[in-house]
Amino acid sequence: MCLATAAAFTMVSRVWIVCVLLLLSLSSCRCAVITGACDRDMQCGVGLCCAVSLWLRGLRMCTPQGLEGDDCHPYSHKVPFPGKRQHHTCPCLPHLVCARYNDNRYRCTSDFKNIDF
Incomplete structure (x- = not known):
């Protein structure tokens, strides 16, 4: 035993x-542990911005810029933004514009004919 x-x-x-x-x-x-968490746009790569997370309050994540049809915010268009973003969406890619559609939602588009000014 x-x-x-x-x-x-x-x-x-x-x-x-x-x-x-x-x-x-x-x-x-x-x-290094890469989580995608950030404080400012400068910490993210090309084509990304530091947007507020939808799931965790107070957390910002490196998020891709808006593609055609993605939701966007009309007053968020500068990349890199010098301060902290207040929105969960990134601005549209440079060749797109954030436009309001008939359903009152803003989306990235390249169709400049249907922009509701």
């Missing part, structure tokens, strides 16, 4: 040592 307990203790000790060594090796490597 004593030999079985000693063997189990030795096995647990070895597993523990391996886990500690693994954790130490991970903490000494140069790595």
Whole structure:
């Protein structure tokens, strides 16, 4: 009985040592966790802006600029924006415009004929 307990203790000790060594090796490597969280547009890549998250209050995420048909905000058109964005949508891509449709929703469009001024 004593030999079985000693063997189990030795096995647990070895597993523990391996886990500690693994954790130490991970903490000494140069790595980053990329979550997409941001504070300002400058932290996001090309074609992205730092927009307010719809799911987590107070969190901003790097979000793609609006494509044709995407929802947009009519007063949000500058990228990069110098401050913190207050909207959950990014401005439209440069070749598109944010226009109001008949249903009173704003969407990115390249169809300049149907813009409701």
